[in-house]
Amino acid sequence: MSMEKIIVRELNLWYGEKQALEDVNMQIRENRVTALIGPSGCGKSTFIRCLNRMNDRIEGVRITGKVEIDGKNIYDKDVDVVALRKRIGMLFQKPNPFPMSIYDNVAYGPRIHGTGDKKKLREIVEDGIRGAALWDEVSDRLETNALDLSGGQQQRLCIARTLAVKPEIILFDEPCSALDPIATGKIEELIHDLKREYTIVIVTHNMQQAARVSDYTGYFLLGEMIEFGKTKKLFENPHKKETEDYITGRFG
Amino acid sequence: MITANTADRLLKILLWASAFAIILVLFSIMGYVFLMGAGVMNLEFIFTTAKNNWKEGGIITAIEGTLIVVSIAVLFAAPIGIGAAIYLAEFTREGKTTKIIRLAADSLNAIPSIVFGLFGLTLFIHYLKDYTGGASLLSAGLTLSFMILPTIMRTSEVSIRTVPLQEKMGSYALGATKLQTVKNIVIPGALPGIFTGIILSLGRAAGETAPIVFMTALNPITPSSIFRGGNALTTTLYYLTSEGISINRAFGIALTLILIVLTLNYSARFVNNYLTRNQRR
Amino acid sequence: MIGKKQFNAEAIAKRTLFLFAITGALILFLIVVFIFKEGLPIFNQINPVDFMLGGEWSPSKDVYGALPFIAATILITAGALMIAVPLGISCSVFLAEIAPKWARELVRPAIELLAGIPSIVYGLFALVVIVNTIEVSFDVPTGESILAGSLILAIMILPIIISISQDSIEAVPRAYKEGSYAMGATDTQTITRIVIPTATPGIVAGIILGMGRAIGETMAVVLVLGNVEKIPTNLLDQGEALTSVILLEMGEAAVGSPHYNALFALSMILFMIVFSLSSISNHIIAKRGLRPG
Numbered sequence: 001m002s003m004e005k006i007i008v009r010e011l012n013l014w015y016g017e018k019q020a021l022e023d024v025n026m027q028i029r030e031n032r033v034t035a036l037i038g039p040s041g042c043g044k045s046t047f048i049r050c051l052n053r054m055n056d057r058i059e060g061v062r063i064t065g066k067v068e069i070d071g072k073n074i075y076d077k078d079v080d081v082v083a084l085r086k087r088i089g090m091l092f093q094k095p096n097p098f099p100m101s102i103y104d105n106v107a108y109g110p111r112i113h114g115t116g117d118k119k120k121l122r123e124i125v126e127d128g129i130r131g132a133a134l135w136d137e138v139s140d141r142l143e144t145n146a147l148d149l150s151g152g153q154q155q156r157l158c159i160a161r162t163l164a165v166k167p168e169i170i171l172f173d174e175p176c177s178a179l180d181p182i183a184t185g186k187i188e189e190l191i192h193d194l195k196r197e198y199t200i201v202i203v204t205h206n207m208q209q210a211a212r213v214s215d216y217t218g219y220f221l222l223g224e225m226i227e228f229g230k231t232k233k234l235f236e237n238p239h240k241k242e243t244e245d246y247i248t249g250r251f252g
Numbered sequence: 253m254i255t256a257n258t259a260d261r262l263l264k265i266l267l268w269a270s271a272f273a274i275i276l277v278l279f280s281i282m283g284y285v286f287l288m289g290a291g292v293m294n295l296e297f298i299f300t301t302a303k304n305n306w307k308e309g310g311i312i313t314a315i316e317g318t319l320i321v322v323s324i325a326v327l328f329a330a331p332i333g334i335g336a337a338i339y340l341a342e343f344t345r346e347g348k349t350t351k352i353i354r355l356a357a358d359s360l361n362a363i364p365s366i367v368f369g370l371f372g373l374t375l376f377i378h379y380l381k382d383y384t385g386g387a388s389l390l391s392a393g394l395t396l397s398f399m400i401l402p403t404i405m406r407t408s409e410v411s412i413r414t415v416p417l418q419e420k421m422g423s424y425a426l427g428a429t430k431l432q433t434v435k436n437i438v439i440p441g442a443l444p445g446i447f448t449g450i451i452l453s454l455g456r457a458a459g460e461t462a463p464i465v466f467m468t469a470l471n472p473i474t475p476s477s478i479f480r481g482g483n484a485l486t487t488t489l490y491y492l493t494s495e496g497i498s499i500n501r502a503f504g505i506a507l508t509l510i511l512i513v514l515t516l517n518y519s520a521r522f523v524n525n526y527l528t529r530n531q532r533r
Numbered sequence: 534m535i536g537k538k539q540f541n542a543e544a545i546a547k548r549t550l551f552l553f554a555i556t557g558a559l560i561l562f563l564i565v566v567f568i569f570k571e572g573l574p575i576f577n578q579i580n581p582v583d584f585m586l587g588g589e590w591s592p593s594k595d596v597y598g599a600l601p602f603i604a605a606t607i608l609i610t611a612g613a614l615m616i617a618v619p620l621g622i623s624c625s626v627f628l629a630e631i632a633p634k635w636a637r638e639l640v641r642p643a644i645e646l647l648a649g650i651p652s653i654v655y656g657l658f659a660l661v662v663i664v665n666t667i668e669v670s671f672d673v674p675t676g677e678s679i680l681a682g683s684l685i686l687a688i689m690i691l692p693i694i695i696s697i698s699q700d701s702i703e704a705v706p707r708a709y710k711e712g713s714y715a716m717g718a719t720d721t722q723t724i725t726r727i728v729i730p731t732a733t734p735g736i737v738a739g740i741i742l743g744m745g746r747a748i749g750e751t752m753a754v755v756l757v758l759g760n761v762e763k764i765p766t767n768l769l770d771q772g773e774a775l776t777s778v779i780l781l782e783m784g785e786a787a788v789g790s791p792h793y794n795a796l797f798a799l800s801m802i803l804f805m806i807v808f809s810l811s812s813i814s815n816h817i818i819a820k821r822g823l824r825p826g
Contacts, residue, residue, distance in 0.1 A: 082427050367564065
């Protein structure tokens with residue numbers, strides 16, 4: 001039985017006057033994959049961005065409630081957001097490598113966090129790229145521009161970049177929505193491997209994907225979390241009518 | 253009766269003619285300046301000092317003066333303009349303050365060049381004489397820096413805003429601070445555009461006359477210090493023309509100026525393409 | 534693990550950059566203060582109305598009437614607009630609506646180049662070519678005239694009028710044009726009844742901006758007007774523009790003298806006109822989301 005890594009209590013979020021999240025409670029377990037599903041606009045992406053305070057950067061956003069990581073509320077006043085984001089990596093819908101070499105992309109994080117030693121840096125970069133199952137494909141061309149990689153490779157490069165910062169938690173915000181099925185398969189495999197060392201939260205619009213990769217699933221609708229539980233149970237025997245409707249395709 | 257068809261044809265002829273007229277005007281101005289300028293253009297004209305009240309010798313002192321003045325202008329305006337652009341694009345939200353900053357920049361851009369000349373005259377020659385040396389290359393450069401500041405500000409801001417949001421988000425998600433993101437992602441990404449803006453304003457500064465006419469000397473002076481006086485191409489051209497000293501030599505200077513502006517415009521395009529291609533955004 | 538906030542560096546950077554950002558506003562403020570401080574004292578000895586409407590300007594007699602200069606500036610600007618507006622609009626319609634790719638790629642750089650030519654070079658060209666042509670074709674003693682000033686200013690403000698009008702015409706929604714064509718309208722009808730009317734605010738903004746440029750232009754004008762201090766009455770008359778007086782007389786006016794103050798007062802007038810024009814056109818441009826000139 002694993003520990004709770006993240007505990008969300010009574011989380012509310014407003015964009016100006018519009019409430020986008022309503023009283024969300026959730027317990028996310030360490031070294032497990034938690035998937036968040038629901039129709040578009042249901043608040044699942046907004047929610048995942050609360051976990052590393054990415055929403056801070058958006059104008060007019062107001063948040064109440066708590067998000068506790070290892071028991072510490074990340075919305076407390078004394079929290080250093082930058083240090084927080086170091087602990088929580090994030091992947092986005094569209095792969096977003098920086099316009100620099102493959103090596104520099106992965107070295108970006110360690111460099112800004114003060115790793116100056118060339119040998120050490122090289123090790124971190126290699127570990128990151130290996131961890132993202134990309135090493136065999138790029139080890140001979142680390143100095144080429146990252147934008148030359150295919151979409152799937154770019155997304156794995158972004159994962160490598162995240163691993164190089166040595167986070168504890170990795171958030172995936174629809175990481176495969178811009179990828180083809182083969183690239184998607186590789187990322188899913190990777191997520192499966194990564195959970196041994198990391199706690200993973202993934203937002204997806206693809207129910208099969210949630211069923212394939214996750215241990216726990218939360219179903220969001222109109223800013224509320226309707227149901228949360230073990231993936232197998234939620235898909236095979238949902239408690240709530242709304243969940244069943246969505247899963248069986250009668251909704252959305 | 254004019255049928256719809258004839259009207260269409262007439263209109264099209266008119267539109268083509270207007271474009272043709274503009275090309276014709278450009279070619280006749282350029283052609284005339286090249287033709288007249290080529291008559292006096294040679295190595296001596298470019299590389300020697302003028303003698304006999306500019307009637308003999310060359311214009312090297314004016315070329316040097318212009319280069320120095322323009323460099324001073326960019327050295328002052330570029331850091332301020334780029335800094336201002338970074339502030340507007342990354343460090344603040346649209347509101348009253350940004351509105352005032354933008355309004356001021358737009359207004360500065362519209363102020364007639366002769367008014368800048370008057371302002372420079374009062375500020376640098378009368379009030380700050382002890383620091384600028386009065387009518388000096390420094391005073392001329394600073395006056396021009398005020399003129400090109402709005403352009404550098406705007407072109408820099410535009411190119412900073414083209415840096416994709418995802419790249420910035422990627423950097424923040426790795427735990428980068430705002431300063432690290434601006435330094436490592438935003439500025440490198442915006443560099444081609446910023447460079448282009450700077451090169452274009454170099455050209456504009458080199459072509460200005462009225463702002464520096466009170467600050468440059470009439471007789472040829474080899475620049476020795478930025479706190480001393482000197483010549484500039486434009487003001488020398490004005491002197492030669494208005495005093496009727498030598499129209500032919502004035503055209504030689506005009507050709508030199510046009511060549512400078514052309515070179516800068518093309519190198520701006522080249523630098524932009526080159527840097528952008530290297531980034532492959 | 535989650536440490537204390539340490540955003541000091543960011544706060545310092547933000548404050549520094551803010552200082553850079555307000556430098557432009559500060560310079561504008563200083564310019565206003567300086568020219569008003571040096572210009573206003575002239576109104577102690579002459580009232581503003583007499584200054585603006587007085588027909589004689591003789592610093593040696595301490596008489597300052599700016600009407601001849603104001604009149605000359607208005608005339609050359611009006612003349613320039615009469616030539617540049619139709620030409621500019623039709624060229625921007627050409628570029629935005631009917632030009633094939635090769636023609637656009639020829640005309641656009643040409644217009645950029647026109648915008649890049651230094652004003653003193655325009656002045657030299659106008660003095661030698663335009664002034665002489667006028668002299669010969671109208672058989673007058675000198676071609677230095679309002680007409681020569683208008684012609685060269687027209688060429689100089691064409692680029693700004695064209696670039697803003699073109700943006701504005703290109704911003705006309707395709708649906709409007711298609712709607713017009715679908716009802717059987719011809720090109721001419723669509724351009725004159727749909728495209729130009731819809732783009733009018735932007736075109737007006739371009740014209741106003743061009744007008745501001747023309748009023749503030751110094752070097753080209755000073756070489757071709759003849760610089761005679763009388764009120765011009767026809768196109769072939771000589772005259773002296775506001776900018777020219779400042780340029781020509783500032784060197785000889787003693788600092789702090791009434792003559793000096795009067796010249797600054799002229800620049801106050803110039804500043805206020807140009808500032809209002811640029812505010813109006815920037816307002817239009819910002820409202821319509823066009824690229825500023």
